[in-house]
Amino acid sequence: MGNPLQQSQTAAELASAGQVIEIASKISSFDGLAEIVEADLAALEAEKVPVEWRESLVRGELTFGFADPERHLPMLTGGAKARVAAVCQRCLEPFQLKLSVEPKLLLLGSEEVAEDYDEFEVWEVDEQMIRPQDIVEELLIMALPFSAMHDNMADCRAFSAGNIPDEESGEELVRPFAALRTQMTQNEMDPDE
Numbered sequence: 001m002g003n004p005l006q007q008s009q010t011a012a013e014l015a016s017a018g019q020v021i022e023i024a025s026k027i028s029s030f031d032g033l034a035e036i037v038e039a040d041l042a043a044l045e046a047e048k049v050p051v052e053w054r055e056s057l058v059r060g061e062l063t064f065g066f067a068d069p070e071r072h073l074p075m076l077t078g079g080a081k082a083r084v085a086a087v088c089q090r091c092l093e094p095f096q097l098k099l100s101v102e103p104k105l106l107l108l109g110s111e112e113v114a115e116d117y118d119e120f121e122v123w124e125v126d127e128q129m130i131r132p133q134d135i136v137e138e139l140l141i142m143a144l145p146f147s148a149m150h151d152n153m154a155d156c157r158a159f160s161a162g163n164i165p166d167e168e169s170g171e172e173l174v175r176p177f178a179a180l181r182t183q184m185t186q187n188e189m190d191p192d193e
């Protein structure tokens with residue numbers, strides 16, 4: 001049978017079968033995603049690139065079925081999670097970026113419309129055959145943040161102890177060095193600038 005994640009079937013076939021697909025695939029099997037991660041990590045010095053980042057698993061489950069009782073509207077629901085290596089745009093250090101998607105999709109041809117299914121996102125299926133893995137990959141790529149950053153400031157080197165902003169009070173970030181630097185450059189011309 002092989003991995004159903006990688007088999008191409010029509011949306012109607014997947015839906016009719018009520019196919020449930022377990023996801024446990026390495027990042028390396030998602031070519032497009034791996035390429036993006038690799039390009040991001042290229043900003044790091046070689047020794048800082050996390051080893052075996054391609055081995056990290058994407059896990060989850062997809063369930064196919066029909067959204068309507070007439071069985072005209074193939075749908076895909078489920079979830080997938082992954083941890084991908086990324087470079088924090090604040091401190092430029094590598095970290096594990098958590099990605100999580102919970103698709104609720106209607107898999108429709110470009111001609112088809114579905115009304116009153118607002119809770120679903122319509123996913124246009126241009127080709128006859130779809131490969132579930134491609135959908136998972138596209139969802140994960142879309143979930144990548146525009147600018148990846150440590151979500152926990154305590155882990156981020158850009159915030160050394162003492163200048164972690166107080167989130168509750170919304171206090172502004174204290175940057176003593178930046179302030180000092182501004183003061184110095186005002187007092188004398190910096191030859192480096």
Ligand SMILES: [Zn+2]
Nearest residue numbers: 088091150156
């Ligand atoms: Zn950081």
